[in-house]
Amino acid sequence: MINIDAHNHVKGKSIYLDDIREIQGTLYAVPFDATVAHAKIKKWDVEKALHHKGIVAILTAKDVPGLNQIGGIIPDEPLFAEDEVHFRGQVIALIVGKSEHDCRMAAKLIQVDYEELPVIVDPREVQALGKLIIPPRSFKLGNTAEAWAQCDHIIEGRSDVNGQEHLYIETQGAYARPKEDGSLIISSSTQGPTAVQRMVAQVLNIPMHKVEIDTVRLGGGFGGKEDQATPWAVMVALAAQQLQKPVKMAMHRMDDMRMTGKRHPYSADFKIGLTKDLKIVAYEVTHYQNAGAAADLSPAVMERTLFHSTNSYFIPNVMATAYSCKTNLPPNTAFRGFGGPQGKFAIEAAIVKAAETLGVSPAEIQKANLVKEGDELSYGQILTLVEATNAWETCMTKYDYAGQKKRVETFNMKNTRFKKGLAIQPICFGISFTNTMMNxxxxxxxxxxxxxxxxxxxxxxxxxxxxxxxxxxxxxxxxxxxxxxxxxxxxxxxxxxxxxxxxxxxxxxxxxxxxxxxxxxxxxxxxxxxxxxxxxxxxxxxxxxxxxxxxxxxxxxxxxxxxxxxxxxxxxxxxxxTPTIHYDKTKEKGHPFAYHVYGTSIHEVTVDCLKGTYEVDSVNIVHDFGKSMNPTIDNGQIEGGLVQGIGWMTLEEIIYNEQGRLVSNALSTYKVPDIYSVPKVINIKHLETEGHELAIKKSKAVGEPPLMYGIGTYFAIRDAVKAFNPKANLAVNAPYTPEKVLMDLYQKS
Ligand code: MTE
Ligand code: LUZ
Ligand code: MOS
Missing domain, CATH: 3.30.365.10 (Aldehyde oxidase/xanthine dehydrogenase, molybdopterin binding domain)
Known part of the structure; x- marks a missing residue:
């Protein structure tokens, strides 16, 4: 069955938030945000703006009848800033007027006096100061301290990975209409209608039964509308309730990019120990998560990083620790993979570093350590129906990896300006909300x-x-x-x-x-x-x-x-x-996931060693769909997820300056994959498996896992750089933009 929306999407007939036919008298809202990243607000003055043509109201914290609070996991996030601002883009007021244009003009007339405070955007720096969102957490298996003695090789290193802008095609937005008796209907472009309903009720101080949230579809969410669709819906609801008029907000792209959080950047220190025959005996990792200025979903994201800190490998001695670091950036949030990709990036970095030190191919280490039936992960879940080796071997034979490797080596012997690189990326991703009660x-x-x-x-x-x-x-x-x-x-x-x-x-x-x-x-x-x-x-x-x-x-x-x-x-x-799942946070042990999704991908890239640019020649995937109930949709999820992952790993570079200002604040400065950066060939083979009873019709969840294949492209580029400059001592720092590649190609060790 083709996607039931396909025809209407192509014809432009599908209704998104901004297409909803407006009721006569609808007002428009534009948020007004902080222009400094950390400051005391000494005073603000909205008088002039209020007198601007078309302006109906300017709402601030003072106008909130209930709690001025929208923090979901931890109540640490005001809807409107009161005496302090903690990041640039934090909303101070909502301007409501007869047109969006009027509101934007009026915004220029609002005056805020700040007393600036120190701004910190680096997670390691705030960790050292003890500014954490929640206390650190550690997952432990075996005993790493004792295990080092059994290792023939011990390698230490660091990896850094940047965030990612969601860039859903439809920006954030909501449209609130008052009904009778102080109740409201709110159309919201949200992944979580109940979360919006709960916060509207809390801020407006009305029961949830007076709040109806309606969501037809989103023009993409990717996690960016799991928690962060809420503030905009609450704001228009507040305005609609106060003014008893319909009020709508459809955010401007640059406002959206500036005010909303993104994928969490992470920095990690790792130590990995192996035997002579390449068995990983011990792995220690410390993650520094850049949470931004409020909790949002960061504690849950951090926990998923820990759950995925050994990816698809069995390691008998693990010590994984994570810090959620409170910086002066917009609160970072859910993004496809939800911390899992960052956990995987660090272990892959450790394996590649180890391989380079030992002079073997990373694939040898990866293959020697794949999880098997009955293996225990650091959080106590015993794996069953494991497809890691099946996916790996099927991928190697089906796509003739050995032949491909020879072709790449021959190519590299014959060419100087162009070098090819290869990498294999296996994945193992847990399906279920890590918070059992949400399932x-x-x-x-x-x-x-x-x-x-x-x-x-x-x-x-x-x-x-x-x-x-x-x-x-x-x-x-x-x-x-x-x-x-x-x-x-x-x-x-x-x-x-x-x-x-x-x-x-x-x-x-x-x-x-x-x-x-x-x-x-x-x-x-x-x-x-x-x-x-x-x-x-x-x-x-x-x-x-x-x-x-x-x-x-x-x-x-x-x-x-x-x-x-x-x-x-x-x-x-x-x-x-969901039956069978449970988790005990006090012990950090349990069975949090209904099942895991497996897969393996092979990445081949060509780097232009004169320019530092690169192309992805092919990505060959064997993926565990179980019994896919809709192969067309599921293949689309693999292709989209892969390309989104490649974007994160290669081109998409979020830059905040030292003052916490988003420099990459538009599509002119934030580059996403286009038709030229998509792999020239993407092959997807369905692994033949029985699926899982807890998957719908044995068709396994497919949304997030493929994003993590993208990590392979990073390491394939690194492999090509190494072919050109074998002596280089390369950092692991994604995204691997052409600028960074160029610097690495000519790095003198
Ligand atoms: N695919 C499209 N086209 N648009 C999206 O916003 N979000 C991804 C994934 N695939 C997304 C997408 C994310 S982050 C998740 S969690 C899942 O879809 C959510 O949908 P599912 O649970 O139905 O797979
Ligand atoms: N959201 C959440 C998520 O609240 N818990 C999760 O475990 C999760 N995982 C992926 C994406 N969103
Ligand atoms: Mo997806 S990050 O779980 O919305």
Missing amino acids: HARALVHIYHDGSVVVSTGAVEMGQGVNTKMLQIVVETFGIKADKVRIESTNTLRVANTSPTAASAGADLNGKALQMACHALLERLKAVAQKEYTDQIIELKEEWVYANEIKTEMTWKDLILRAFTQRVALSENAHYA
């Missing part, structure tokens, strides 16, 4: 008496195709055609208390709930048919009732009408909670 979902199904079906779940469509997968479940369970089913918007009145669509678990969690609802309805419908066809086995296929495998006279429509006239309930609401 549940609901679905609501109505069958109308004309036989048409409408479905609501907690899943938010953001381009990943979750609605298509939901539709497939209904169609397959009821044996009806796709045009009989409509997937409705995600709405807090229809489906309550949802987790955000995140952690790649949207299809699994909501799909399982939907399956339960559909099965309950199916049982009732079969019972209706059974009255007609006593003692026969009833099935529903192609909108027809079958009895003992023989097509009857009764259609789906007949059956529904019959059920209705017999007063059978045609609606069902189901709830699903």
Whole structure:
């Protein structure tokens, strides 16, 4: 089944937030933000701005009837700054007017007097000062201190990896309309409608039942709208409530880039110990996470880094520590992989450093240490249905890695200006929210008496195709055609208390709930048919009732009408909670993930050693989809995730200056992959496996894992640089921009 949105997307008919038809009298809101990264606010003056043409109101902390607080995990983030600002881009006021243009003009008239305080943007620096978001955490397995004695080689090093701008095509936005009795409906471009509902209620000081959040779809979220869609929705809700007018905000791209957080930059120190036969015996790593000025999701991101600190390798002695460092940057947030990629980057850096020191190929070390059935990870989960070696070996044979390696070596012998590089990137990613209590979902199904079906779940469509997968479940369970089913918007009145669509678990969690609802309805419908066809086995296929495998006279429509006239309930609401998972934070042990997703990728690049530029020649992937329920959508997720990962690792360079000002603040200065930087060849082979019972229809979660293949491209470029300049002592510092490559090519050791 093709993505049900495909045709309307191409025709431009799909509705995004800014396409919602506006109600007469709608006002527009523009946030006004701090121009310094750390300061006391001595005073502010909005009088002049208030008198500007078209301005209706300027709201600040003083106008908040409830709590001026939107921190989700930790209440450390005011909606509007009060006496202090902690990052550039922190919102101080909301300007509401008759047009966005009026608001922007008025913004220039607002005056704020700051008393500037020291700005720190480096995570190691704030860690040394003890400025942490939460106390540090450590995952331990075995005993590293004792294990060093068993190692023939011990290598230490450091890796640095920068953040990443989400660059969802649709910027942040929300549109609030007052209803009666002080209640509101808010259309929000959010991955987490319930999170928005909760914060609107908290800030406006009204019960959650007065707040309806509606989300049709997002023009991309990538984690950037898991938590950070909330402030904008709360702001327009506040304005709508105060003014009793519809109020809308659709953010300007540069405002969005400046005011919202990004993927967390990390710095790490590592120490890795191996035996002569390349078995990794011990690994110690310390991560410095650049959290920004408030917690946001950083504690959860940090924990996922620890969970993925050994990627797809079994290491018997592990000591992984992480610090969430509070800097004067916009609070960093969820981004596809959610800290996992940063954890993997450090272990891959350690392996590559070790390989270079020992004069072996990193692949030899990677292969010798892949996780196997029954292995225990540092957090106590015992791995089952492990596909790491299967994916690796299938990848090597299917794509003839040995032949490719020879071709690359021959090429490099014959060429000076151009050098090729190769790297292999295996992945192993845990599926489930690491916070066990978040792993549940609901679905609501109505069958109308004309036989048409409408479905609501907690899943938010953001381009990943979750609605298509939901539709497939209904169609397959009821044996009806796709045009009989409509997937409705995600709405807090229809489906309550949802987790955000995140952690790649949207299809699994909501799909399982939907399956339960559909099965309950199916049982009732079969019972209706059974009255007609006593003692026969009833099935529903192609909108027809079958009895003992023989097509009857009764259609789906007949059956529904019959059920209705017999007063059978045609609606069902189901709830699903992932079984088997648990985690004990006091021990840092448990079984947090329903299952893991595996895969292996081979990256080949060519570096122009005169210019420092590079091209990705090919990425060959073997991926563990389980039994993919929609290979077209799933392959799209692999391609998109891979390219997004390559962008993070190569071109996308976020630059904040020492004063905490975002220098890469537009698409002219922040480069994302274009058609030229996409790999010339991407092959995706589906690993033949049984899938997993906890995956929806045994089709494993696919959203985030492929991003981590992108790490391979970084190390392939490094391999090519080494081929040109074998003596260079290279740092591990992503993204590997052409400028950095050029410097490394001509580095004198
Ligand atoms: N694909 C598209 N096209 N757009 C997105 O915003 N977000 C990614 C991934 N794939 C995203 C995407 C992220 S960060 C997650 S967690 C998953 O989709 C969420 O959807 P799922 O749980 O249904 O896989
Ligand atoms: N969000 C979250 C996530 O709250 N917990 C998670 O474990 C997670 N993982 C990936 C993406 N978002
Ligand atoms: Mo994805 S980072 O879990 O929204």
